[in-house]
Amino acid sequence: MSKKVNRLRGMYDVTPDQVWVWQKLEQIVTGILDRYGYQEIRFPVLEKTQLFHSSIGEVTDVVEKEMFSFENRKGESVSMRPEGTASTVRLALQNGLLFNDPQKLWYNCPMFRYEKPQKGRNRQFSQVGVEVFGFEGPDVDAELLLMNWHMWQELGLKNVRLELNTLGTPECRNAYREVLITHFEEHLDVLDEEAKSRLYKNPMRILDSKNPAMKPVIATAPLIQDYLSQEAKDHFSELLAILDACGLEYQVNPKLVRGLDYYSHNVFEWITDDLGAQGTICAGGRYDKLVEMQGGKPTPATGFAMGVDRLVELIVDQQLWQHESQTDVYLIRDKVIPASDAMKLAEKIRQSVPGLKMMVNMGAASFKSQFKKADKSGAKFAIILGEAEMAAGDFSVKALQDRDFGQQQLSYEQMVSILSTATQQ
Ligand code: ATP
Ligand code: MG
Numbered sequence: 001m002s003k004k005v006n007r008l009r010g011m012y013d014v015t016p017d018q019v020w021v022w023q024k025l026e027q028i029v030t031g032i033l034d035r036y037g038y039q040e041i042r043f044p045v046l047e048k049t050q051l052f053h054s055s056i057g058e059v060t061d062v063v064e065k066e067m068f069s070f071e072n073r074k075g076e077s078v079s080m081r082p083e084g085t086a087s088t089v090r091l092a093l094q095n096g097l098l099f100n101d102p103q104k105l106w107y108n109c110p111m112f113r114y115e116k117p118q119k120g121r122n123r124q125f126s127q128v129g130v131e132v133f134g135f136e137g138p139d140v141d142a143e144l145l146l147m148n149w150h151m152w153q154e155l156g157l158k159n160v161r162l163e164l165n166t167l168g169t170p171e172c173r174n175a176y177r178e179v180l181i182t183h184f185e186e187h188l189d190v191l192d193e194e195a196k197s198r199l200y201k202n203p204m205r206i207l208d209s210k211n212p213a214m215k216p217v218i219a220t221a222p223l224i225q226d227y228l229s230q231e232a233k234d235h236f237s238e239l240l241a242i243l244d245a246c247g248l249e250y251q252v253n254p255k256l257v258r259g260l261d262y263y264s265h266n267v268f269e270w271i272t273d274d275l276g277a278q279g280t281i282c283a284g285g286r287y288d289k290l291v292e293m294q295g296g297k298p299t300p301a302t303g304f305a306m307g308v309d310r311l312v313e314l315i316v317d318q319q320l321w322q323h324e325s326q327t328d329v330y331l332i333r334d335k336v337i338p339a340s341d342a343m344k345l346a347e348k349i350r351q352s353v354p355g356l357k358m359m360v361n362m363g364a365a366s367f368k369s370q371f372k373k374a375d376k377s378g379a380k381f382a383i384i385l386g387e388a389e390m391a392a393g394d395f396s397v398k399a400l401q402d403r404d405f406g407q408q409q410l411s412y413e414q415m416v417s418i419l420s421t422a423t424q425q
Contacts, residue, residue: 157272168224265285
């Protein structure tokens with residue numbers, strides 16, 4: 001006997017009992033993107049490894065240790081996308097989207113990172129991401145946050161808070177970098193190996209460390225706030241002013257730095273305490289230099305990515321949504337009626353009632369067993385095809401939930417009219 005093969009560690013399946021949560025969530029989120037005038041793009045799972053190295057940055061968790069990279073048959077290094085920003089910039093440049101027009105783009109697709117699997121952290125996970133090109137902000141940065149808030153409202157999430165910070169312009173970051181290096185040099189003894197290896201390459205990444213032993217040295221580190229130029233301060237305070245005017249609550253967290261290299265000006269995270277340690281459900285910020293770094297002309301850019309898996313987990317854990325039946329009607333037939341008659345009738349009804357969700361019983365077991373399946377399907381009505389009905393040319397319709405309706409003999413037109421109402425409920 002051959003052995004069962006199970007799925008890879010850190011990967012997951014979505015079974016029919018949960019897929020409706022994914023579908024509803026995607027419908028809500030992408031519906032809002034549509035209403036704000038954002039357009040969908042799709043890019044490949046595989047890209048040249050170099051794309052991620054040059055945009056995400058060499059000294060980041062993602063590039064250093066999390067990529068699924070391998071050589072293709074020609075010996076070129078290719079990688080499964082670990083995030084969507086690099087691919088979006090490549091797509092926009094390669095397809096000439098950035099010549100004159102600004103762009104508001106979104107994607108919804110799986111990402112791949114070789115991480116240590118735990119609750120809320122998988123090796124394949126889905127992100128809905130938004131990337132906007134050609135606006136210097138901060139109005140567009142505010143729009144992204146307001147759109148996020150709108151999404152949480154429509155999803156029915158509670159206890160989500162917004163943390164914001166500014167990393168300033170690349171010049172501010174350079175000045176800050178120097179003082180950070182000096183600070184950490186004074187505490188070399190408490191830095192772990194990872195921090196030491198980052199000290200001169202990307203010291204801001206040390207602030208993002210999750211090592212508890214380094215908490216005190218991070219807590220006493222200088223803050224970017226003290227190294228901001230007037231331009232950077234103005235950009236940030238204008239963003240906060242728009243959020244205030246729109247009544248969106250936030251907390252400025254001066255220690256917030258994002259994991260990837262390309263950010264400047266505002267960065268943010270939406271966090272919930274209801275998911276344990278992996279509480280960030282959405283993160284993003286501005287990345288004005290990336291397009292230029294990827295060979296395009298200077299183009300301001302900003303965006304975010306939300307972790308769809310974590311949102312689904314939150315909705316399921318907190319039982320925020322109730323599953324409603326997807327079936328309107330279930331067709332039952334007496335075994336003396338040929339299957340061809342039932343199938344033909346079902347197709348005719350489907351044409352007469354657009355949008356009708358109808359299940360046809362396969363085979364013709366006893367009425368009792370067919371009714372059981374009809375009940376289990378959650379259908380509002382059963383149509384029963386029996387010998388007498390076929391002979392009389394009418395249809396027996398039984399309400400499975402509405403007691404007052406009971407079972408009625410109806411003409412085809414009457415039946416169609418009742419089923420049409422059922423699809424609208
Ligand atoms: P962390 O610091 O938690 O590793 P990150 O900086 O790597 O986060 P981003 O690259 O900004 O995360 O991704 C944006 C969002 O995508 C995260 O806030 C999270 O919701 C989700 N996400 C990231 N990595 C994973 C993962 N391995 N599994 C599930 N969701 C993830
Ligand atoms: Mg990460």
